[in-house]
Amino acid sequence: MGQEIKPADAKLSHTTALILQAVDAGFVYGFSIMEMTGLPSGTVYPAMRRLERDDLIRSHWERQSIADAEQRPPRKYYKITSAGRGTLEVTRKRYPLLEKLIPSEEESSV
Amino acid sequence: MKSPLEPLLRLFNLSLLCGSSMLVPAKQRTEWGREWRAELWHVRRTCTPMHSISWCAEREVTAFCLGAFKDALCLRRQGGQMRMRAVPQGSAAQCILLLAITMAACYIAALLLPGVRAERGLVAGRVNPGLVLIQEAGYNDTSTPTISPAQYRAWKGHKQQYFDGYAFYRVTRQPVDRDSTIPDSRAMPEWGVANASANLFWLLGLPLRFAEPDGLADDSTPKVILSEAMWTKEFGRDPHVTGTMLRVGTRLARIAGVAPNGLWKLPGKVDAWLLEPDPAIVSGGAGYVVAHLTEAGEAEMWTQCVHITAYKPDESEDDLLGISIEDYRPGPWVIYLFASLLAMLALPAITSVSLGEYSPSPQQTSWSRRLYRWSFLCVKIAMLLPIVYFASMDLGYAFITSYSNSSIYIQLVSTFLLCLFGLRWVLQDQRKRCPVCLRLVEHPARVGQASRTFLAWNGTELMCMDGHTLLHVPGMPTSWFDAQRWLYLDTSWEFLFAGSGAGLNGGVIP
Numbered sequence: 189m190g191q192e193i194k195p196a197d198a199k200l201s202h203t204t205a206l207i208l209q210a211v212d213a214g215f216v217y218g219f220s221i222m223e224m225t226g227l228p229s230g231t232v233y234p235a236m237r238r239l240e241r242d243d244l245i246r247s248h249w250e251r252q253s254i255a256d257a258e259q260r261p262p263r264k265y266y267k268i269t270s271a272g273r274g275t276l277e278v279t280r281k282r283y284p285l286l287e288k289l290i291p292s293e294e295e296s297s298v
Numbered sequence: 299m300k301s302p303l304e305p306l307l308r309l310f311n312l313s314l315l316c317g318s319s320m321l322v323p324a325k326q327r328t329e330w331g332r333e334w335r336a337e338l339w340h341v342r343r344t345c346t347p348m349h350s351i352s353w354c355a356e357r358e359v360t361a362f363c364l365g366a367f368k369d370a371l372c373l374r375r376q377g378g379q380m381r382m383r384a385v386p387q388g389s390a391a392q393c394i395l396l397l398a399i400t401m402a403a404c405y406i407a408a409l410l411l412p413g414v415r416a417e418r419g420l421v422a423g424r425v426n427p428g429l430v431l432i433q434e435a436g437y438n439d440t441s442t443p444t445i446s447p448a449q450y451r452a453w454k455g456h457k458q459q460y461f462d463g464y465a466f467y468r469v470t471r472q473p474v475d476r477d478s479t480i481p482d483s484r485a486m487p488e489w490g491v492a493n494a495s496a497n498l499f500w501l502l503g504l505p506l507r508f509a510e511p512d513g514l515a516d517d518s519t520p521k522v523i524l525s526e527a528m529w530t531k532e533f534g535r536d537p538h539v540t541g542t543m544l545r546v547g548t549r550l551a552r553i554a555g556v557a558p559n560g561l562w563k564l565p566g567k568v569d570a571w572l573l574e575p576d577p578a579i580v581s582g583g584a585g586y587v588v589a590h591l592t593e594a595g596e597a598e599m600w601t602q603c604v605h606i607t608a609y610k611p612d613e614s615e616d617d618l619l620g621i622s623i624e625d626y627r628p629g630p631w632v633i634y635l636f637a638s639l640l641a642m643l644a645l646p647a648i649t650s651v652s653l654g655e656y657s658p659s660p661q662q663t664s665w666s667r668r669l670y671r672w673s674f675l676c677v678k679i680a681m682l683l684p685i686v687y688f689a690s691m692d693l694g695y696a697f698i699t700s701y702s703n704s705s706i707y708i709q710l711v712s713t714f715l716l717c718l719f720g721l722r723w724v725l726q727d728q729r730k731r732c733p734v735c736l737r738l739v740e741h742p743a744r745v746g747q748a749s750r751t752f753l754a755w756n757g758t759e760l761m762c763m764d765g766h767t768l769l770h771v772p773g774m775p776t777s778w779f780d781a782q783r784w785l786y787l788d789t790s791w792e793f794l795f796a797g798s799g800a801g802l803n804g805g806v807i808p
Contacts, residue, residue: 219337219344222362229337229365234372241376260343261336 203227204235205279208268209290211236211245212276216265224290236266244272303351307359311338314363321370323377330373334366388738388763390674393727397681404688412559413695413705426503428591430620431564435605437619441565443468443584449616450587451576453608460595460606465501466576467494468585469566472547476532489528489569491546493585496573499523499557501588502623506555508540521554522546523571529556546572564588564623588623630694630709634687637710641717649722654729654782667734674736678724686716730769732762733784739769748773755779765791 200208210221222232239245245266255262268276280286315334322330341362346355408414434444450466470493473486499506506523522544524533533539542553551572562568565586591599598604599622606618645651653675694709730738739760746756757773768785775781 217337217340218333219340219362229362230368231365233365233369237369237372237376261332261339263336263340264333 199282200275200279202283203231204239205276205283205286206289207232207235208239208244208272208276208279209286211239211266212268212273213290215290216267217263218266239272240266243269244275245269307351307356308342311342311359311363314360315366318363318366318370321367322373326373326377330370334363334369338363388740390731390736394674394677394681397678397685401681401685401688404685404692407692408688411692411695413698414691426501426590427624428596429502429623430589430591430599430604431623432587432589432606432618432620435617435619443565443586445587446584447579449608450585453587454576458592460592460598461589462592463497463501463590465495465498465588466579466585467492467498467564467566467571467588468579468583469568470583473545474547474570475545476542486545490567492566492568492571493579494571494573495576495579496521498571498573498588499555501590504557504561506557508537509555510540518575520546520549520551520572520574522551523554523573524556525562525569526556526559528569544570546570589620630687630691633706633710634690634713637690637713638683638686638717641714641721644714644718645721645725648718649725650781651725652781653725654784656733656784671728671731671733671736674731675724675728678727679721682720682724683717686713686720689716729782730760732764732767732769734766734786735762735764737762737764739763739767745770746773751776 206225207221207227210224213224215221215224218229218233218236221227221236222229225232236245240247245268247264247266249264250262252262312335315331315338319327319331319334338359341359345358346352432445437444445466447466447468450464453461454464469490471488472491474489474491475486495501507526510521524539529535529539533542539553540555544551544553549572554573557571599620602622604620606620608616608618690709690713693712694705698705727738732739739762741763742758742760744756745759746754748756750756751774755770755772755776757779758771760769760771761767762769765787767787769782770785771782772779
């Protein structure tokens with residue numbers, strides 16, 4: 189008999205886990221994740237594509253009016269999904285230093 | 299104040315993004331480009347100083363842009379994987395698609411190869427029917443010319459019951475030069491020249507390129523027909539070559555046309571044909587005679603060869619052999635049919651022609667399913683045969699630009715081998731396809747032990763990934779289990795395969 193693999197069971201590499209942790213911590217666009225993690229663009233963006241493909245994060249475009257008000261182009265923001273949060277919980281057990289490297293928003297505020 | 303270099307640097311960064319966007323699948327390109335341009339705007343604002351150029355910062359920005367190539371490649375790979383998932387592995391559609399691609403590739407190669415083009419042109423311009431090549435009966439092959447011009451003139455001078463047209467040709471090496479004013483023939487290159495009757499091409503019915511509109515008769519000046527190879531080599535494929543004077547040996551002749559590659563299948567390697575009236579053909583060396591049969595002659599022509607008795611000028615008998623020119627050298631189609639037939643006869647020697655046992659299962663092997671299965675087999679064979687034809691032509695003429703014996707042999711052998719192993723693949727492939735969905739069965743598993751053959755079967759079990767069937771192939775054929783058998787799975791098994799499509803995503807581990 190077979191056993192179904194749930195998204196939460198998916199194993200992430202340390203780099204991908206770091207990026208997912210960064211998204212969860214409130215770094216919601218590619219460049220901010222690059223700055224936070226110190227990873228190059230050629231690593232961060234492909235990893236985010238894979239996370240989005242696996243429904244661990246999702247993206248949306250900023251409203252044009254907001255960008256116009258600040259006289260800049262609109263950005264694409266990323267947000268962690270519930271499945272992504274479940275995966276991150278499992279991944280944090282594998283990589284205990286993850287939260288110390290990038291503390292989540294609640295912990296930072298505390 | 300802004301640096302004048304800044305717009306150039308921006309342009310350079312944008313061009314990097316633009317170049318990398320070419321790797322992104324077209325559907326995602328616009329949004330992808332929009333995101334990267336927006337990010338680039340922010341990167342420039344954060345990294346570069348406002349009123350000056352920092353090369354260190356520019357290097358950072360460029361490194362950021364170069365990362366776009368990796369991102370684009372990642373998206374491209376994801377798109378490729380999605381497409382691969384859309385077409386189930388080993389499906390009938392995938393098989394037909396692969397065969398169609400192979401057939402198209404072989405056909406395109408056949409269109410491009412000059413040798414194949416020449417052969418196709420030859421098929422379009424076959425020789426006139428009812429022609430025979432006459433030679434002395436004592437010679438086994440046609441490589442030796444045996445008929446003297448005097449013999450030819452004697453036959454032509456008498457009314458014949460079985461022949462109503464003759465032409466003579468003799469191949470010799472002769473010095474030929476484009477410059478008709480050079481008196482010294484020793485300095486001229488030598489060509490294989492056929493001294494031929496003026497009506498040779500007319501009798502054979504072979505088409506010429508750039509032929510003079512007034513035909514090849516009626517003019518006392520000897521005329522030369524160039525082979526396409528010589529026309530290419532000496533005249534650079536000049537379309538206005540007709541009318542040019544050539545010195546052939548000691549005589550002047552005018553070019554009257556070009557014979558396309560592969561057209562000439564009669565004995566002798568010829569670079570040019572010197573067409574002249576029969577009395578002008580110098581006596582001496584032997585040559586070949588082409589004759590056209592009358593209706594009475596055709597009635598006597600039972601086989602490819604016919605024995606002819608002729609009378610010499612001194613009334614002695616001369617035994618001759620007439621060989622049908624149509625059958626003299628087989629065309630590619632004849633070779634293909636012959637080799638394919640041989641391959642079909644040899645097929646049982648290398649594989650079983652049985653497709654195995656399809657045990658009856660009324661709900662799963664309906665007439666429509668059986669028709670689908672047989673149609674698939676027929677389509678595969680129907681697609682294999684043209685593939686073999688074009689591939690064998692490609693192999694035969696890959697390095698040969700015109701008709702030759704070696705190309706015939708290569709085509710013969712390659713047709714036989716491709717047809718033989720191609721048909722074996724067709725049968726083997728069919729035997730491994732689920733009779734319900736025609737998908738290839740997978741995951742072979744050894745079942746049983748060879749030492750217990752008399753108590754239980756042993757062999758290999760394979761399964762259809764859509765959950766329709768299991769295939770049992772006996773490891774050792776026995777009187778009660780000699781051919782592969784299909785076991786149809788009922789609906790109670792469906793839950794096991796419910797996620798087989800998603801299994802590619804790692805959804806289900808069987």
